[in-house]
Amino acid sequence: MKEIEQRLTENGVRPTAMRILIYKYMAESEVAIALTDIENAFAKADRTTLFRTLKTFEQKGVVHQIDDGTGVQKYALCETGCNCELEQDLHLHFHCNNCNETVCLTEHKIPNINLPEGYVAEDANLVLKGICEKCSAQ
């Protein structure tokens, strides 16, 4: 609990009760989280609060946003020392077509691409889709 407070404070986010809960929820989950997921988990919380909390988290580098192609924005905690802005820190994500969950494959970085003349890349997003570990084991 204390660690969460500290983590948030370090990143310039005031550790309110709600925020700690959200952080905890995300930390306990192994998969990327959509706003709706949190909403369902905390029935009493308002969507706006969750929305803005996630935005704040994102801005302050607590979480990173994931676009897994489902059309729903998802989020996952950044690892300690994660520097999402830096291109070499971009890991890829895996979306399971079966269980519909998305996981960070943090150890897998996006390979470098040689773009044509004139193109300048600032960001990259690589999502692999298929069957995840859990589902293929069944």
Place this chain on the structure above:
Amino acid sequence: MKEIEQRLTENGVRPTAMRILIYKYMAESEVAIALTDIENAFAKADRTTLFRTLKTFEQKGVVHQIDDGTGVQKYALCETGCNCELEQDLHLHFHCNNCNETVCLTEHKIPNINLPEGYVAEDANLVLKGICEKCSAQ
């Protein structure tokens, strides 16, 4: 005109007037197209028709869908002989943060990724974001 009709027929799509127009519009564009784009281009066309036309095109392999991270589905014509289902045919896309356009970089394939044990990839999506050729030239 005749070529379009032929192309559609070849792919098992009945070449109606509307469909030919949509195909033509997409062929003349160098960037990926959103449903709204077509809607604006053909004011009199109904959104449902466009929506279903694109779905049909996609199913029949006339176009492929692109998720560029903007939250809006986009589409681009497949090249002749393009086999979007096959993984080795997956090219990457570039989204310009300035002009907001997305282009296919058909000559750039998505590099092969060694996934962890248990993961089976069926599909991949790689989007680079930054400044495109046109915008960086200005």
Place this chain on the structure above:
DNA sequence: AATTGTAGTGCAACGGAAGTGCATTTATTG
């Protein structure tokens, strides 16, 4: 401790985009 200001939260509502059901029109085929 009271006051004042700022940050956080909640409610309501909006807007864009995807998607569906059903009626109508257009094309195809026997």
Place this chain on the structure above:
DNA sequence: CAATAAATGCACTTCCGTTGCACTACAATT
């Protein structure tokens, strides 16, 4: 030409992201 199937158009729904505004909790300052 009739019968059938495909394509189109209209109305409506849903889902999600987002914003405006009011209210509350918290922190700082005197």
